[in-house]
Amino acid sequence: MDPKEFQKAYGKLVAKAWSDAEFKAKLLADPMKVFKENSMKVPAGIEVRIVENTAGVMHFILPPEPSDELTDEELGGVAGAEVLCLSGCSGLCCSGQ
Numbered sequence: 809m810d811p812k813e814f815q816k817a818y819g820k821l822v823a824k825a826w827s828d829a830e831f832k833a834k835l836l837a838d839p840m841k842v843f844k845e846n847s848m849k850v851p852a853g854i855e856v857r858i859v860e861n862t863a864g865v866m867h868f869i870l871p872p873e874p875s876d877e878l879t880d881e882e883l884g885g886v887a888g889a890e891v892l893c894l895s896g897c898s899g900l901c902c903s904g905q
Contacts (some may be wrong), residue, residue: 809849817848836860 809817821842825832835842839856850856859867
């Protein structure tokens with residue numbers, strides 16, 4: 809699945825989870841099943857875990873360490889990587905800092 813298509817589908821799942829408590833419970837309990845039901849392909853061997861930010865808890869995702877040494881230019885790209893922040897975020901991802 810194209811990354812842009814995946815992000816679009818992901819946004820729809822988030823919106824539905826915000827408005828449908830039963831769907832949200834299903835998503836939290838079995839994300840792979842919900843992804844499959846919504847035509848969101850996850851590569852073989854990948855496990856999906858859903859965590860929920862709250863007013864008092866924000867999860868920080870630490871990406872895997874690169875397998876090869878990065879150039880300064882590549883490091884700059886990683887440091888400026890896009891962060892998916894949909895709504896209700898008071899952290900750096902929404903402040904543009």
